[in-house]
Amino acid sequence: MLKDILPAAxxxxxxxxxxxGTMLSERAITRSAAAFVAVGLLQGLLLIGVEMVAGRLFHPDLALWLVVLALVLVSGGFHLDGLADTFDALAVKSSGERERDLLRRLEVMKDSATGVMGLLAIFFALILKYYALKELSHSSYAVYYSSLLLLPxxxxxxxxxxxxxxxxxxPEGLGRLFxxxxxxxxxxxxxxxLLxxxxxxxWLLAGFLPSYSAIFYLLLPPALYLFGRLAVAFSRRQFGGMSGDTLGAVNELAEILFLLLVLLWLRLSVW
Structure with missing residues (x-):
C-alpha cells in the first residue's frame, strides 16, 4: 500500500x-485506490495545520473559511465539480422513456458548463461544511481536531x-479505471x-465523551460504507451506473454526512 500513496496523492x-511527469499505467492508477484513505488523512493533517496557523492570525470565522478553502483547493475543486455535474444531470426532466433520460443525463453530466442546480449544490455543500465545522469548533479541541483529521x-x-x-x-473517462x-x-x-x-x-476522546463513544467511531466506517453502496444503487437507477462525477459527489456528500453524524452524536452524548 505504501507504494500506492504517491500515485494516489x-x-x-x-x-x-x-x-x-511520469505516466502511470491504468493498472497502477487503479491500484492506487488502496491509498485513498491514507491520502485523505494527509489532507486532514493539512486542515489541522491551516486551522492552527489561521486561528492565531485571524478571527475564528475567517479561519474556518480558510480551512474550507484549503479542503477545496488541495483537490483542485475536483470533487465539487463532480457534485455540480451530478446535480445538473439530476435536474433533467424525465421524458417518460428511461433510455432517453439516461442518455440525456449523461450528456448533461459531461457538459463542461455548470447549471443552476450545480451552483446551488456547491453553495450548500460549502455552507453546510462551514457551519458544521463552526459548531464542532465549540466542542473540545480533541473532538474538533479529530474531525478535521478524519473529514477527508x-x-x-x-x-x-x-x-x-x-x-x-x-466506457470512457477516468472513472472507468476505478x-x-x-x-x-x-x-x-x-x-x-481508517481503523x-x-x-x-x-482512545483520545475517552476523557471528553462517555466511554461508549468509541463504539460510535467504530460504527462510522460501516455507516459510510452503506452510504457508498446506496449511492451505487441510486446512480444505477438515475444514470445507468457510476461515473467520475458521481464519485466526486459521493466524496462531498460523505464529508457532510460525517460531520452531521459527529454533531448528532455529540448532541445525544450531552443528553
Missing part, C-alpha cells in the same frame, strides 16, 4: 509531487466503497488505514 490532489478520509472511504463492484455508466475495477485488496487496505486512526481517536 498525484491523482487526488494538485500538490506538486516527485514523478509528476471518510470522503475517500465512501468513494472507494462506491467503486467496489459498481458498474461504469459510460469503478468496478477496485477489488478486495483496495477495500481492505483503506479499511485498515487505526479511529482507534486512536476513540
Amino acid at each position: 498525484r491523482f487526488l490532489t494538485i500538490v506538486p509531487l516527485p514523478g509528476g 478520509a471518510f470522503g475517500k472511504w465512501a468513494m472507494v466503497t462506491a467503486m467496489y463492484r459498481a458498474a461504469p455508466a459510460r 469503478i468496478g475495477a477496485v477489488g478486495r485488496r483496495e477495500l481492505l487496505w483503506n479499511a485498515l488505514a 487505526l486512526p479511529l482507534v486512536a481517536v476513540g
